[in-house]
Amino acid sequence: MTTWRREVRAWLEANVPAGPLPSIETPEGLAAHKEWECRLFEAGYAAIHWPKAVGGMGADLLARTVFQEEYERAAAPPRLNGIGLIVVGPTVTQLKVTLVWTDAPAAVMAGLTPINNLNLSVHSPSAAVYLGNVFSGAESMTGGSSDSVNNSEQVHLAAPEAGVWRIDVAGTAVNQDTQGYALVVTGDVDCIKGDVNGDGILDGLDVQEFVQILLGGGPFFPKCAADMNYSGAPDIMDVDGFVSVLLGA
Numbered sequence: 649m650t651t652w653r654r655e656v657r658a659w660l661e662a663n664v665p666a667g668p669l670p671s672i673e674t675p676e677g678l679a680a681h682k683e684w685e686c687r688l689f690e691a692g693y694a695a696i697h698w699p700k701a702v703g704g705m706g707a708d709l710l711a712r713t714v715f716q717e718e719y720e721r722a723a724a725p726p727r728l729n730g731i732g733l734i735v736v737g738p739t740v741t742q743l744k745v746t747l748v749w750t751d752a753p754a755a756v757m758a759g760l761t762p763i764n765n766l767n768l769s770v771h772s773p774s775a776a777v778y779l780g781n782v783f784s785g786a787e788s789m790t791g792g793s794s795d796s797v798n799n800s801e802q803v804h805l806a807a808p809e810a811g812v813w814r815i816d817v818a819g820t821a822v823n824q825d826t827q828g829y830a831l832v833v834t835g836d837v838d839c840i841k842g843d844v845n846g847d848g849i850l851d852g853l854d855v856q857e858f859v860q861i862l863l864g865g866g867p868f869f870p871k872c873a874a875d876m877n878y879s880g881a882p883d884i885m886d887v888d889g890f891v892s893v894l895l896g897a
């Protein structure tokens with residue numbers, strides 16, 4: 649038996665309440681299930697597959713499977729809020745970066761169809777570099793080489809480091825016209841408020857960009873950096889917030 653399995657089994661044997669808890673539909677049953685959830689949390693077992701930064705253990709699939717097997721074996725109480733634990737939590741904490749573009753049509757019967765190639769690279773706060781479509785299982789890994797075939801590239805990180813990340817899109821082969829693209833970032837992320845030109849510094853250079861965005865321009869940079877009050881769009885109501893961030897910087 650592995651150390652992990654032994655540890656989980658011992659804890660469950662010592663802690664699982666004797667007999668089933670009262671129905672979750674009753675006030676006392678709900679209270680008892682909540683108490684059980686607290687006990688799991690205190691032991692670090694509430695959401696072992698969540699990243700450590702948000703209270704989990706960053707457990708891999710094997711460790712999760714062992715935990716689940718032992719949980720069933722011990723006939724431990726059903727969990728509260730399975731959707732939150734299994735679906736919502738991991739979705740909001742995962743960092744996912746997606747780059748897509750519409751490549752120009754290739755010649756009829758062409759053997760290799762890509763015309764223009766863009767490459768995605770995602771740089772962590774500690775300078776680890778993840779290239780688009782370089783995966784180990786469902787996770788992005790460092791190293792490897794850029795994808796030169798597909799017109800969509802992704803980076804997935806289940807437990808991203810906290811801090812400032814940088815995303816680069818490089819046009820390594822733009823053989824026809826100019827190549828537009830869409831870049832989508834999901835996860836527990838925010839842009840740096842006030843750093844409208846995206847150079848990582850809050851200074852006078854951001855003022856011009858901010859004004860342009862307010863005037864309806866500035867199409868290339870995420871407008872999120874200018875949306876100081878999180879209303880969903882940059883507008884005149886963001887001026888105060890922008891000025892205070894700039895003066896405080």
Ligand SMILES: [Ca+2]
Binds near residue numbers: 766768798
């Ligand atoms: Ca590429």
Ligand SMILES: [Ca+2]
Binds near residue numbers: 850
């Ligand atoms: Ca700036």
Ligand SMILES: [Ca+2]
Binds near residue numbers: 877878879880883885
């Ligand atoms: Ca706003």
